[in-house]
Amino acid sequence: MAIGMAIGVDNDPATFFRPAKSSGSIYLNCLMYKELLAMVYLSNQLNQSEIGKEFAEDAKNLKSAIQEHCWDERDGFFYSVDLNLTPAKNRLDNTLGKDFMIHSGYPRDYDCLIQRIEVWSGFLALWAGIATPDQAKRIVKEHYSNLKTFNSQSGVRTLSKMEKMYSMRASANPSNWRGPIWGISNYMVFKGLKDYGFNIEAKELALKTVWLFGKDFETNGALHEYYEPETGEPLLNKGFQNWNYLVLNMIAWLEGNQVVEEF
Incomplete structure (x- = not known):
């Protein structure tokens, strides 16, 4: 999550002037993935393989989350995501009757929304090694x-x-x-x-x-x-x-x- 200040890409519209912790930045997520892989490398160089395994697991989980939430099959690109959503819990609304739970039949079951803003950071999924070969082909053909x-x-x-x-x-x-x-x-x-x-x-x-x-x-x-x-x-x-x-x-x-x- 980003606060939109001093993140390296100053006025990226996906983070710039957004509420704090409201943007799951593809830019920062790709950098963090590479940081975790760097920690695996350093741990192994220092003969701290058990610590390296922990970082490797974190990297695996982050890569999976980026694939799940940031890849857009429709556009064939990786995007930042919008986290600025109200809680998914049912809310009591007494204006509609005692103990009425608004939208209780189907509350929100997704964690974020894709920000379909074409920022160069989507290409970082290739630099970080996150994209699959098929995804990379689409990114190059349709966007690069x-x-x-x-x-x-x-x-x-x-x-x-x-x-x-x-x-x-x-x-x-x-x-x-x-x-x-x-x-x-x-x-x-x-x-x-x-x-x-x-x-x-x-x-x-x-x-x-x-x-x-x-x-x-x-x-x-x-x-x-x-x-x-x-x-x-x-x-x-x-x-x-x-x-x-x-x-x-x-x-x-x-x-x-x-x-x-x-x-």
């Missing part, structure tokens, strides 16, 4: 490759171009994740494509990112925080470095050299 939604000249839009909230405003505090291209999101989607064997699409995205940063550095002598999807023009914060250097991993992969893995 769609020029009307995510796919652009500069990479993956952080919010579908078809969403009403789509915006290219240069903003800080919050930084804008409502459509602009970010180096970190391009990289994480690239990594998921590569890991699931979509090498043509992974190469396409890697080349777009190399072009984006190369153009910026050649023109401005520095990199920026995020970019306009069609032209690749920088929108904010000249000199931003940080995860932009992950493009070096993309270059290594393109050239057939050793690529640094998470763990």
Whole structure:
């Protein structure tokens, strides 16, 4: 559950300005799943296999919950979910007669509602290894490759171009994740494509990112925080470095050299 502040994707509409603990963020859930797998790895490296088994069980349960609640078979995508629901218990309503229990015949029996807002975070199910092969095929075909939604000249839009909230405003505090291209999101989607064997699409995205940063550095002598999807023009914060250097991993992969893995 997210409170919508300082979660890394500042103004993701699925969490931004929502009530506290009302959003089951696909972004945060995918990150937590990878964190749990990292703890399994670290536990095994420290010869603490019993502790590792506990983390592995937590990871298994989280993956199952993400599959159950966040995958949308209709759209073929992973979404955040809305947890802002009233309790499912029957409620006494004396206005309709003594001891009348409203909606007692069929109270709510679902835990959450899918937020069908097309945010780039849905691709993280590939990066985290949560998606099944069939799900991955749908995600790539119906969403990654769609020029009307995510796919652009500069990479993956952080919010579908078809969403009403789509915006290219240069903003800080919050930084804008409502459509602009970010180096970190391009990289994480690239990594998921590569890991699931979509090498043509992974190469396409890697080349777009190399072009984006190369153009910026050649023109401005520095990199920026995020970019306009069609032209690749920088929108904010000249000199931003940080995860932009992950493009070096993309270059290594393109050239057939050793690529640094998470763990």
